[in-house]
Amino acid sequence: xxxxxPTEQVRLSDLPPAHGRAGLMGTLRSEFTKxxxxxxxxxxxxxxxxxxxxxxxxxxxxxxxxxxxxxxxxANFDATNNSLNSLYLGQLVIAxxxxxxxxxxxxxxxxxxxxTAMPRRGVVFAAKALAFGVxxxxxxxxxxxxxxxxxxxxxxxxGHSASISDPGVLxxxxxxxxxxxxxxxxxxxxxxxxxxxxxxxxxxxxxxxVLPIISSAFPQSWQxxxxxxLPSNAGAYIWSTRTQQYMYGHxxxxxxxxxxxxxxxxxxxxxxxxxxx
Numbered sequence: 001x002x003x004x005x006p007t008e009q010v011r012l013s014d015l016p017p018a019h020g021r022a023g024l025m026g027t028l029r030s031e032f033t034k035x036x037x038x039x040x041x042x043x044x045x046x047x048x049x050x051x052x053x054x055x056x057x058x059x060x061x062x063x064x065x066x067x068x069x070x071x072x073x074x075a076n077f078d079a080t081n082n083s084l085n086s087l088y089l090g091q092l093v094i095a096x097x098x099x100x101x102x103x104x105x106x107x108x109x110x111x112x113x114x115x116t117a118m119p120r121r122g123v124v125f126a127a128k129a130l131a132f133g134v135x136x137x138x139x140x141x142x143x144x145x146x147x148x149x150x151x152x153x154x155x156x157x158x159g160h161s162a163s164i165s166d167p168g169v170l171x172x173x174x175x176x177x178x179x180x181x182x183x184x185x186x187x188x189x190x191x192x193x194x195x196x197x198x199x200x201x202x203x204x205x206x207x208x209x210v211l212p213i214i215s216s217a218f219p220q221s222w223q224x225x226x227x228x229x230l231p232s233n234a235g236a237y238i239w240s241t242r243t244q245q246y247m248y249g250h251x252x253x254x255x256x257x258x259x260x261x262x263x264x265x266x267x268x269x270x271x272x273x274x275x276x277x
Contacts, residue, residue, distance in 0.1 A: 004103040027123050031131035035101060044097040045139060048180075051093055053150065055086030060151035067158040073245050076242065081173045083151020084144065084239045085175055091183040091208055091232060094136055098187030101132045101202035102268075106195045121273045129188060129265060136184035141177030144239075148173045168241035168250075175238030175254065182235055182254075182261050183208060189264025192272055208232040228253065231260045 011092065035041050058085050105111040118124050148164070162169050162226040191200035212233050215226045224246035227233045235257030238250050247253055 002029055024123055024127060025067070027118050027127040030118075031127045035131055035135060038100075038104070040104075041097065044093060044100070048093040048097075049143065052086045052090045055089060056083055056147040056151050057154065058087050059083075060154040064154050064156075064158050067160075072262055077160055078240060078242050079155050079160055080148065080151060080166075080169050081240045081242070082155065083148050084172065084176045086147065087144075087179060087236070088232075089181060090143070090208075092205055094140070094184040095187035095208060096201055098132065098136070098184035099191040099197055099204060102128060102188055103195060103197040103200050107197060123238055125192070125269050125272045129185065132188060133185055137177060137181040137238065140180030140184075141174065142174050144176030145275040147176070152258065162241070166226060166241070168252070171250065172239045172241050175250070178254065179235045179238055179257075182207055182257055183232070184211050186231065186257075186261045188269045189261060192268025193264065219253055229256060231257050234260075237256040 063082055080093035105114060114124060115121060148162075148169075152161040152163075164170055164173065183204075187200060190203050190207075191197070194200045194203065208231060212227070212230055215223055215230060215233075218226065228247050234253040237244070237247055237253040240250070243250075248256070
């Protein structure tokens, strides 16, 4: 029987010294790889692009084509808001992707593999949220600027188009991208809490889209008090260049929406660290 001599044995002292801890950057690269390797990411982003750009072309084109039929609303016409209105539906698409990013690993059981490879749950959660947040922000900002310039080119014939240098316009366009990213992270937080894809998407759509519809059934005075605190209404105010007396400032309203998002992410993180995978 062959024997192994002492010189042939692997000694721990021969191995390179271990130093440091598994960190955020490596986990972040892993999460970017996961997101871009899943086909649903590309299909959802494609749906977002089609919805936002397609509806912008339709809304702004129809507005320009029927401009002569616009009555007293001309005085308060917000050309910037007109070209960004499709974000109302775009928020639902990005919410679907936000939920999928966190819940898919639970449905497939891959979350156990991820936590075996990186046991530091706080780092895993932060990397997932950051990777998705960066993608949502970049896509949102690019889309917002495309929608604005497309909408204004279609509205140019009305003589009431907006310029990026007009007061409040740059803030509104940049805010459109921030709004989409916040909607995605809002849904991501719900997904981390519920850990169920259908439940997370339903809850996100209910809070972002259905809740304002329910609010519209109340008397106007009640609506004015409620709208400033509803998540999507508060967030959407950032991409308007007009002011509403019953709303707080544009950035203040967006911070209210951001506070909802951060609260959901914090609760999601706590549950992610304390519950079994």
